[in-house]
Every structure is written in C-alpha cells, then in structure tokens.
Amino acid sequence: MASSGAVAQKIDISDRMDPVTFEVLRNSFEYACNRMTTIMQRTSFSPILADILDFSNAIYDANVRLLAQAANCPVHLAAMQYSADAAIGRFPVDTLKPGDVIALNDPYQGGTHINDITFTMPIFYEGELLGFAVSRGHWMDLGGGAAGGMSFSTHIAAEGLRLPPIKLYENYEVNRDYLAIIMNNTRTPHYIRGDLQAHLGALKSAESEMQRAAARYGVETVKAAMNELIGYTERIVRKSIEAIPDGVYSAEDFADTDGFSPDPIKVKVTLTIAGSDITVDFAGSDPICKGSINSPFANTASAAYYSLQFFLAPHAPSNAGMFAPIKIELPDNCWLNAKWPAPTIGCTTLASSKITSAIWQALAKAIPERVTGSTCSECNWFVSTAVDKQTGRADVFSDLPAGGWGGTPFNDGMSVTMDPLGNCMNMAAETAELFFPIEYEAFELRQDSAGAGKFRGGLGAVFKVRYLCDGELNMETSRTREGSPGVNGGTRSAVQRSSHLYPDGKELVIGGFSPNGAWTSPLLSGHQFSYDEVFKFESTGGGGWGNPKDRPADKVLADFLDEYISIGTAKDTYRVVIDPKTMTVDKAATERLRGA
Numbered sequence: 001m002a003s004s005g006a007v008a009q010k011i012d013i014s015d016r017m018d019p020v021t022f023e024v025l026r027n028s029f030e031y032a033c034n035r036m037t038t039i040m041q042r043t044s045f046s047p048i049l050a051d052i053l054d055f056s057n058a059i060y061d062a063n064v065r066l067l068a069q070a071a072n073c074p075v076h077l078a079a080m081q082y083s084a085d086a087a088i089g090r091f092p093v094d095t096l097k098p099g100d101v102i103a104l105n106d107p108y109q110g111g112t113h114i115n116d117i118t119f120t121m122p123i124f125y126e127g128e129l130l131g132f133a134v135s136r137g138h139w140m141d142l143g144g145g146a147a148g149g150m151s152f153s154t155h156i157a158a159e160g161l162r163l164p165p166i167k168l169y170e171n172y173e174v175n176r177d178y179l180a181i182i183m184n185n186t187r188t189p190h191y192i193r194g195d196l197q198a199h200l201g202a203l204k205s206a207e208s209e210m211q212r213a214a215a216r217y218g219v220e221t222v223k224a225a226m227n228e229l230i231g232y233t234e235r236i237v238r239k240s241i242e243a244i245p246d247g248v249y250s251a252e253d254f255a256d257t258d259g260f261s262p263d264p265i266k267v268k269v270t271l272t273i274a275g276s277d278i279t280v281d282f283a284g285s286d287p288i289c290k291g292s293i294n295s296p297f298a299n300t301a302s303a304a305y306y307s308l309q310f311f312l313a314p315h316a317p318s319n320a321g322m323f324a325p326i327k328i329e330l331p332d333n334c335w336l337n338a339k340w341p342a343p344t345i346g347c348t349t350l351a352s353s354k355i356t357s358a359i360w361q362a363l364a365k366a367i368p369e370r371v372t373g374s375t376c377s378e379c380n381w382f383v384s385t386a387v388d389k390q391t392g393r394a395d396v397f398s399d400l401p402a403g404g405w406g407g408t409p410f411n412d413g414m415s416v417t418m419d420p421l422g423n424c425m426n427m428a429a430e431t432a433e434l435f436f437p438i439e440y441e442a443f444e445l446r447q448d449s450a451g452a453g454k455f456r457g458g459l460g461a462v463f464k465v466r467y468l469c470d471g472e473l474n475m476e477t478s479r480t481r482e483g484s485p486g487v488n489g490g491t492r493s494a495v496q497r498s499s500h501l502y503p504d505g506k507e508l509v510i511g512g513f514s515p516n517g518a519w520t521s522p523l524l525s526g527h528q529f530s531y532d533e534v535f536k537f538e539s540t541g542g543g544g545w546g547n548p549k550d551r552p553a554d555k556v557l558a559d560f561l562d563e564y565i566s567i568g569t570a571k572d573t574y575r576v577v578i579d580p581k582t583m584t585v586d587k588a589a590t591e592r593l594r595g596a
Helices: 019-043 079-090 176-183 189-217 219-242 297-309 347-366 429-435 553-561 567-572 587-595
Strands: 002-004 055-061 066-069 101-104 116-125 128-138 166-170 247-255 265-274 277-281 326-330 381-387 394-399 438-445 461-467 471-476 497-501 507-513 524-529 534-538
Touching (some): 019 189, 019 219, 079 101, 079 116, 079 128, 128 189, 128 219, 277 297, 297 326, 381 534, 429 438
Antiparallel strands (some): 101 166, 116 128, 247 265, 265 277, 381 471, 438 461, 497 507
C-alpha cells in the first residue's frame, strides 16, 4: 500500500514581518509564476503549447515545497512536486549550480505520461539556495509506435522516449548530446528547440523575480514569508475540511475500456473525513491494466488533490499547504498506481478525469448542497499525422474537443469547457488551418447532450475536421458506454461518439455505439484518413443537479428555443409540453404530466 501525506512547516513571523510585506511577497511569488506562463505562451513553437496552453509553471522553496503556481493545468501542478523530488533525489542540492536544469518525463519517477516533460532549475541568490523554478509542458511527440505516443500497446516502451532525471543544462547551456537524442526520437523535431528555449526562458524569468525579491527584502525575510505562506494556506484548508461532516463516503466511476478488456475499468474511492484531515483511499479499484490507461502515483495523487480543492478552499493561495491535510492511500497492484512496464499514455486525460468524478460523487454524499454534477470527465485528446500530398511534408496536429460541466446548486453547468484536469484551450480553427493541411468544418453545441436536472449540465459539442491530406488518427476518449452522472436526482449526460465521414455520405462509427447498437472501443490508434474525409466527434455534456421535474417550465422552454434540448426531451425528461405551433408551454398539459 503506497501512501502520501505532507506536513507544512509552520513559523510565527509576527515579530519579523508586517502583513503588508507578507502580502507583497506573496503576490511576488504568484507574479513569478504568471510571468513564466506569459513567456511560455509567447515563445513556444508547437501549437499544443502556444495555442492549446498545455503546460504548467510553479516555484518551490529550498525544501522543495510548492510555494506558488500559475493557473495552468491542475493535473500537472501537484504531480510536478514528485518530479521535483525525483530530480533532487538524483542530483542533490549540494551538487547544483546556477543554470543547471534537470529534465525528466519518466512516469515512474514523478512523471505522468511520456509527453509531459518537466524541467527543474535551482534558484540562487549570492550563493544561497532560494528555491526552485519548475516548468512542465506537453510536447507534441516523443516517439513511440504512433503519433503522440498513442499506440495503445501493452508496454511503456511503445509510448516514446522515457527520460530519467538528466542534467539537460549546465550554466544555462544545453547538453548537445542529450538534445540530439531527444530530436532523434520525435516526429516533430521542428518544434523541439523552440519549445526547449521557451521552457528555459520561463525558468530564467522566475529566477530573476525571486532574486529581485531577495535583493529588496533580504533572503531571511523572503524565506520567512515562504514558510508563513504555506502555513497560512494549510490553516484555510483545514478550516474548510472541518466544515464537512465527519464520516466515510464512497463512490465509483469507470473507464470504458483499457483497449483490451471488454469490461469497464473501475475507480473506487473512499473519503474519510476526521476533523481537519481527509484520507483518500483507492482500495477496491481494479488492478493494473493491460492497456495504456494506467495512472502512476504522481498523477493519481495530483488528481485527488485538485478534485478536493474545488470544494475545500479554491480561494486559498495554491501551495504545499493544500496537500498537508490530505493523505492518499493506494493499493500496490492497482491501475491507479502504475509500475514499470505498465503503459500510461491515457493517465492524465482519462484516468484523472474519472478520479475527479468519483471523488465528486463521494463528496455529494457528504455535502450534497454544495457539490456539482460530474463534468464530461474526459479530455477527448486526439493526435493525428498529416502528410501533405503536394509537398510531402509530414507533421502532427492535436486538439482537445471539450464537453460540458455539471449543473451546480445555483445554476446550469458551463458548456464546452475543458475538464478540470486542465485549463487548456481548444485549437483555434485559424491556427490549425494555417499550420496543417486540414479544415475545421464544425465546432458547435450538441443538442440533448447535457444531463437533465433542476439545473442542467452544460452542453457538449459536435466537432468536425476535414483532411486535405492523408493522416493517421489516434484518440483517447471514453464516456461512450454511459454519460457523466448527475447528483441529487440529476440525470446522466449523453454518450460520446467518434465517426469517420466519407465523401459519398457514408458515416462509420469508429468509437462508441453505432445506430445498430454495436459498441466499438473509443481508444483509437493509427486509424487511416484520406483526402476529403472527415473526422467527427460528439462530446458529452455535464451531469444534471436536482430533479428535472423541478426545473421551471419557462427555463425548459428557453432551452428548447435555443436548441439546447429537443421537444421530445422537454416532454419525456422535464415533463414540459411545448406547443410546436405557438412555441409556448402548454400549461394545462404540463401540469397534468408533472402531476402524474
């Protein structure tokens, strides 16, 4: 049984620092992270970093405790702690010098899936270690049996180049041998140098901000503020936990498949609330999978942390104090505690989103008046090769067609919004068409995709991309067997589906349920597309909150007029009868139906 827990070191600074200085330094730490993000977005080369924003940045104190982070990808941010620990474990602090940068992406040493590569750099001021800057980015391709590493094989080696902690930079100069190895193991070498320079620029910007703070306030004052900041957040989080009734709360969710098993893969979570502490136990979850959806410890812990923070203290400064009251327990032989050589390409996108859904369902039993319905609970990550017939140029493109969030106790869920695992953006159609020989044909709201409720879920989308080239599509998704669950009487959302559209009008379902009821695994690798063929994806919405019969009839009518729901859903699910001629609610018929 593996477990994790952190204890924030508290320090009384009342006799050292006034509150104004503390607040100035707190904001300076956050500003350093935000500046890192600005540099990453503006200087990286690959669209997945520059446009989709699939990266994260943070700073840590000298004891490798999270100090501040930018509002980037939640699934990265807590996991980066384990990457930083592994980096310092391999290269102890007393061996590091200014300009050293340690890189790693090993899923079993603090990484997640191979595409997420983490860079850790020490920050010194006048010879004294102030802390560390850490930057993680999802690189478009690091080799493997399919573009983006999405071969969905049975061994981690098929997913790409796995890097243990290596000193990629010394004195701010890249190790050219390591760089050559990386560039020799990617389908997109044209992005590597630019993305690498973007990460280095982000790290150096954090270094300059931290050094500036130390020069102005002194090292001791800066370090005292770091300690108090972590303790401050821990106090806020513990107070929030104390507001939850003590007890044991369990829930389950499922991945559709691991690509090999015909059966769904179970996540079981048990939350034990005791005073100001929470234990998150995954006992009862399924064993390690044959397929590529396994989650290493760092990814599972990160998903548990950010899932809880949504309902604990999202207003608190983000640092190691968030983690101290939370203990993670994982069975050794569990698909959420992957060990070598278990493949992990779907861990951040598929596994983490199901962990969130399970935790939110468990919380619904403890604080039903506060919890929302589950989101689409998927990243819907696809990667495709694109070979231009005229030039022969080969490239790789990627996107994340979002779905809806769950209904809340106060309002409907957000439509077409990235799952909580990441604050990523969808690829802009203009960018995609400029970079790649494709056309974005549609990205529109999907009718009847949201779970019904007093407050319905947000809607999913219909996404279409036309190939003006030959390509091989690889995709990780789920929610094709059943939609995302609602809470407090809310219903599930619609199922997701992937389709291949041919120029002659034929439509072939390649992931999910076909019209005849047959189900196909949604984990795709190497699916071939030719010129003028279209990939279509239908994402799901969020789960509903509350009984659909409690939704006011005028809101049901408004949803119908906006084409969010059909007239059949209004009647069958919400028990509201709409006259198709007058486009108004038939009040008498509705009263009879709702009273039945």
